[in-house]
Amino acid sequence: MRKRTTHTTGTRRGPRALAAATAACAAAVLVLAGCGSSDDGSKDSAAEGPAASVEPQKKGGVVLDRPFEKPDLTLTDTKGEEYDLIEKTKGKPVLLYFGYTHCPDVCPLTMSNIAVAKSKLPKDEQKKLQVVFVTSDPERDTPKELGRWLRAQDPSFTGLTGDFDTIQAGARGLGINIDPAYKKKNGDIVSTHGAQVVAFSPKDDKAHVLYTEGNTSPEILEKELPKIIKGQNP
Numbered sequence: 001m002r003k004r005t006t007h008t009t010g011t012r013r014g015p016r017a018l019a020a021a022t023a024a025c026a027a028a029v030l031v032l033a034g035c036g037s038s039d040d041g042s043k044d045s046a047a048e049g050p051a052a053s054v055e056p057q058k059k060g061g062v063v064l065d066r067p068f069e070k071p072d073l074t075l076t077d078t079k080g081e082e083y084d085l086i087e088k089t090k091g092k093p094v095l096l097y098f099g100y101t102h103c104p105d106v107c108p109l110t111m112s113n114i115a116v117a118k119s120k121l122p123k124d125e126q127k128k129l130q131v132v133f134v135t136s137d138p139e140r141d142t143p144k145e146l147g148r149w150l151r152a153q154d155p156s157f158t159g160l161t162g163d164f165d166t167i168q169a170g171a172r173g174l175g176i177n178i179d180p181a182y183k184k185k186n187g188d189i190v191s192t193h194g195a196q197v198v199a200f201s202p203k204d205d206k207a208h209v210l211y212t213e214g215n216t217s218p219e220i221l222e223k224e225l226p227k228i229i230k231g232q233n234p
Contacts, residue, residue, distance in 0.1 A: 067206035071169075115154040118225070147159060202230075
């Protein structure tokens with residue numbers, strides 16, 4: 001069995017007050033990044049994030065002090081076949097996102113932004129980049145539903161579904177919180193999940209960069225993805 005590494009929220013302490021303040025801001029951004037949406041568009045937020053660099057960040061990817069191990073997830077892809085995340089994406093640049101197809105806002109926007117940015121890359125870089133969408137609502141997101149939804153974004157994107165507890169454990173290993181979907185009295189179904197996009201390097205298969213909600217515009221991603229693909233930090 002592969003060892004899954006779990007990280008706790010924290011920041012590296014610097015010798016100056018400015019560094020401490022910057023660290024606090026970075027941690028706050030990561031904790032607050034998330035969305036929980038019902039079909040009427042209401043939201044909650046709940047997600048714990050990893051340690052981030054205290055160095056001032058441009059509006060874009062956050063470089064992690066402690067890289068994350070890739071989660072040991074074996075789930076079902078949109079063809080109904082078993083998909084071992086570690087084996088299938090070994091040595092490849094990967095963007096990993098947890099969300100659900102019935103999300104009214106953040107999920108479709110994030111995936112659309114990735115698709116647009118990817119489409120503007122050179123063809124050889126497009127072929128190298130692996131984008132994996134893991135559902136946080138597996139009860140409704142069947143392989144067929146995931147496939148239909150992702151084809152509207154980019155047919156090359158990989159969609160995964162499976163046992164919720166397995167998915168939740170994989171997300172938590174990356175500091176991302178997801179909760180089981182539940183139905184409200186009025187019939188709306190609420191699914192809460194972190195909105196982070198985690199970028200894994202092809203050099204060591206670890207996540208060195210994380211994108212939070214609001215920092216995944218096509219312009220930002222188009223500029224930074226070439227470095228991610230090469231195994232560099234943006």
